[in-house]
Amino acid sequence: MKRICTLFIMIGSFFCFNQFVDAATPLQVVQKELQHISNKQPVLYSKLWIRSMQNAILFHHSDNIRHEDTISNVTKSSLIKVKQLPLQKASQYIPRLSQYISKFEAENVQVYYVAARYEVKKENPYQLNGMNYFMQVFIQQGGEWRIAESIVAPTDQIVANGDGFGTKQEKEYGKRRENVK
DSSP: OHHHHHHHHHHHHHHHHHHHHOOSSHHHHHHHHHHHHHTTOHHHHHTTBOHHHHHHHHHHHSTTOOOTTSGGGEEEEEEEEEEEEOHHHHTTTOTTHHHHHHHHOGGGEEEEEEEEEEEESSOBTTBOSEEEEEEEEEEEETTEEEEEEEEEOOHHHHHHTTOSOOOHHHHHHHHHHHHHO
16 A cells, blocks of 8 residues: 555656746756755756756755755755856867767757855855856757756866856855865
8 A cells, every 4th residue: 555655646746746847948947956956855856857867866865865965955045147158168168068969969958157156054065155156068858958967167267268257256166166175
């Protein structure tokens, strides 16, 4: 009986959660991502990722795993700035970008440089109090945009190439991360 109930809950969750994760643009995905991080919703957060990554993301951020770099470490998050980068320029920062383009075609791939403000329980190189910068690859699957990859942005390189936001915090981000290690 327990197994049947669990199965129904899982199936119901799949259909109900879709309304919470659908996003028409990568910007909306980023907004939902930060909302799910702040609200400690690993299931909804995992649904924002491409299908092949959802289980790995859910496992890493589940309540049973309490690593310092999971969403459970973030107490508050907010989107500050977002900037779409042309694929050619973004390929300097994301080595696997050509694989995404080959697999999903260029019109279904977008890359964004994201600045988000976090409040965290304990700082680590991936989550700092204050400004955090990420590069995210988005793939359009079945008409919906999903996260395919998210990395800590190489801000030193981005600033040097003139691709950044031009802020003081951005220029200091690499040093701040090094000091936490």
